[in-house]
Amino acid sequence: MLDLLSVWFISPFDYGFMRRAVVGGLALSLAAPPLGVFLVLRGMSLIGDAMAHAILPGVALGFLLAGFSLPMMSMGGVLFGLMVALLAGAVSKMGGQREDAAMASFFIISLAAGVMLISLGGSSVDLTHVLFGSILAVNSTALLLIAGISTLIVVTLAIIFRALVVECLDPLFLRGQSRRSGWVHSVFLALLVLNLTAGFQTLGTLMAVGLMMLPATSARFWSNRLEGLIGISIVLAMVASTGGLLLSFHLDIPSGPSIILLAGAGYLFSALFGRYHSLAAKLRRKTTPLTVEQVS
Amino acid sequence: MSQRSLSRLQLHNLHLAQARRTVLEHIEGDFQPGAITALIGANGSGKSTLIQAIMGELRPISGEVVCTVAKERRAWLPQQLALDLTFPMSVEELVMTGSWPSHGAFTGYCAAHYRKGRDIMARLGISHLAHRPLGELSGGQRQRALIGRTLMQEAELLLLDEPFANVDGETVDILISILRQMADEGATIIVVLHDMDHLRRLADEVLMLNGGHGRWVAPSALTHQHAPAQVVPFSLGGRHAGSA
Numbered sequence: 240m241l242d243l244l245s246v247w248f249i250s251p252f253d254y255g256f257m258r259r260a261v262v263g264g265l266a267l268s269l270a271a272p273p274l275g276v277f278l279v280l281r282g283m284s285l286i287g288d289a290m291a292h293a294i295l296p297g298v299a300l301g302f303l304l305a306g307f308s309l310p311m312m313s314m315g316g317v318l319f320g321l322m323v324a325l326l327a328g329a330v331s332k333m334g335g336q337r338e339d340a341a342m343a344s345f346f347i348i349s350l351a352a353g354v355m356l357i358s359l360g361g362s363s364v365d366l367t368h369v370l371f372g373s374i375l376a377v378n379s380t381a382l383l384l385i386a387g388i389s390t391l392i393v394v395t396l397a398i399i400f401r402a403l404v405v406e407c408l409d410p411l412f413l414r415g416q417s418r419r420s421g422w423v424h425s426v427f428l429a430l431l432v433l434n435l436t437a438g439f440q441t442l443g444t445l446m447a448v449g450l451m452m453l454p455a456t457s458a459r460f461w462s463n464r465l466e467g468l469i470g471i472s473i474v475l476a477m478v479a480s481t482g483g484l485l486l487s488f489h490l491d492i493p494s495g496p497s498i499i500l501l502a503g504a505g506y507l508f509s510a511l512f513g514r515y516h517s518l519a520a521k522l523r524r525k526t527t528p529l530t531v532e533q534v535s
Numbered sequence: 536m537s538q539r540s541l542s543r544l545q546l547h548n549l550h551l552a553q554a555r556r557t558v559l560e561h562i563e564g565d566f567q568p569g570a571i572t573a574l575i576g577a578n579g580s581g582k583s584t585l586i587q588a589i590m591g592e593l594r595p596i597s598g599e600v601v602c603t604v605a606k607e608r609r610a611w612l613p614q615q616l617a618l619d620l621t622f623p624m625s626v627e628e629l630v631m632t633g634s635w636p637s638h639g640a641f642t643g644y645c646a647a648h649y650r651k652g653r654d655i656m657a658r659l660g661i662s663h664l665a666h667r668p669l670g671e672l673s674g675g676q677r678q679r680a681l682i683g684r685t686l687m688q689e690a691e692l693l694l695l696d697e698p699f700a701n702v703d704g705e706t707v708d709i710l711i712s713i714l715r716q717m718a719d720e721g722a723t724i725i726v727v728l729h730d731m732d733h734l735r736r737l738a739d740e741v742l743m744l745n746g747g748h749g750r751w752v753a754p755s756a757l758t759h760q761h762a763p764a765q766v767v768p769f770s771l772g773g774r775h776a777g778s779a
Contacts, residue, residue: 280619280621280622280623282619401632404624404628404632405632407619407622408618408619408622408624408629408669409613409618409619411611411613412611412632412684414592462623463623463668463670464623464625464668465623465624467623468623
């Protein structure tokens with residue numbers, strides 16, 4: 240029994256790349272889910288997906304210029320992601336087109352440009368790596384980058400947390416409070432881009448968004464409070480990224496999809512058996528007794 | 536000092552447009568501290584446009600809005616439907632966000648703020664709801680919580696858009712007395728109303744928007760000949776006219 244546990248859970252980490260990948264995954268699991276929670280609460284769940292596509296041309300450009308170098312690819316990704324976010328924001332401000340429409344237009348252009356760039360310079364194997372990730376490629380530089388970005392995201396979120404909450408609930412109130420309230424949204428989008436660039440190494444550009452959204456959407460079935468949502472989604476993300484890596488190691492499948500599929504299984508489970516809004520919650524008939532509300 | 540220079544908010548020959556279509560012209564106004572002004576008019580008469588201009592969200596074509604109230608002391612309470620009520624936030628947390636102007640958005644709240652928040656919730660009769668999520672509140676309870684935020688904010692200029700829509704009678708009574716208290720303490724209050732009964736109980740002055748122009752009338756001129764409020768023949772044209 241112990242042997243089996245050791246074979247499944249301990250011995251994979253004898254390999255350096257597995258250790259690095261799991262640390263990277265845990266770091267991402269701290270940073271990504273809170274962003275996802277805010278996206279879900281703002282009804283912008285698909286924006287994450289759009290941004291994931293938007294960073295692709297930058298990653299591809301970095302790849303063309305410097306080969307498989309994470310810092311270059313990340314820098315390209317961040318630059319392109321921010322550019323698309325800015326452009327989408329500018330178009331929606333200028334023309335009255337909603338931000339999601341502008342975002343949708345830019346991300347599909349970016350995706351096409353990115354795939355085009357990669358196929359110009361590399362093979363289909365490279366394309367698969369960029370799109371779906373590869374844990375083997377996580378070296379110490381990559382790990383430092385991932386950990387650094389995750390730290391930056393967590394700290395920044397803590398600083399702007401309250402402003403972000405109010406921006407979700409009542410943007411007009413926030414705008415009334417400060418002349419520069421627009422920056423809250425911009426900073427949030429920048430964090431999103433940073434997070435996706437950090438995630439693409441293990442998960443791939445297309446899958447990085449999964450670690451952000453799936454734990455957040457699953458947590459919605461377990462808690463009605465913001466703190467609860469964030470806490471639960473972080474735990475879910477950590478379980479999914481570690482478990483997914485182990486699965487990928489043992490079954491010899493790509494790491495990105497196995498992490499995300501595990502998180503997806505968590506989502507389906509939550510939707511069926513969660514405490515709130517789930518199928519089981521609908522069927523439940525137990526309630527708390529009526530209490531007399533005393534007016535103080 | 537003349538009386539005019541004391542006013543919080545002045546509208547000078549205001550010309551406002553939405554999407555290049557003139558909505559309001561030649562609007563003059565003078566809003567004193569302690570005065571509650573009712574803003575009335577049919578749907579589409581420009582009430583929201585005027586409020587946008589006062590809040591600085593819409594630039595006038597000509598004329599000017601002179602407001603001596605700092606931006607963070609202006610409170611704007613939109614119609615309830617404008618808020619996302621599925622957001623997981625408790626009543627207390629909502630009320631506490633009103634402390635930003637004095638406190639900033641980035642520092643934690645201190646005990647004095649929490650005490651003030653609790654006092655405010657007690658005044659509004661929502662102490663027992665402090666930890667209830669917003670999504671589980673009734674319309675009246677939610678409106679009290681939102682007023683609580685403006686109290687916390689110590690708003691000097693308060694604009695309310697149909698605050699009594701979808702609100703029970705008891706809440707209306709409490710809100711009216713709280714608004715009156717705020718005015719007595721010196722706040723300038725502008726409230727969009729559709730209900731003649733509320734107007735009679737609350738308004739000191741009335742600005743009526745009609746056909747792109749504003750007309751200042753005394754509340755008594757609108758209400759004195761119609762004793763029972765429920766059968767007022769004069770329709771203000773709103774969705775909620777006479778319904779509350």
